[in-house]
Amino acid sequence: MTDLGTLPGRPVSLANAINNTGQVVGFSQAPNGNNTVAWLWQNGLMTNLNTLIPPRSPMFLIEALGINNRGQIIGYGSLPNGQVLGYLLTPEAQVAGIRAAASAG
Secondary structure, three states, rough: OOOOOOOOOOOEEEEEEOHHHHHHHHEOOOOOOOOOOEEEEOOOEEEEEEEEEEEEOOOOOEEEEEOOOOOOEEEEEEEOOOOOEEEEEEEEOOOOOOEEHHHHH
């Protein structure tokens, strides 16, 4: 077992999936149990997935549910109007770490 840690200010993290390259996805919660945030753990570092999508994206990524061996991540997020949608993140480049473009559906 490996302690994946937590995101700053979010004392609870839950893992949902791992791929064959050791990347793990899940979500972290605020201390009150609300306001979850999707994350990716790789190479010993947990990263908020919202920092890896385009900065003008209207979607806030709430939870990451799965990751395949190509690094594609599925989960769900919310729009400013409160609507919850599924997403697929596809890595743009593997060289400098994972960067992703989100598509909602």
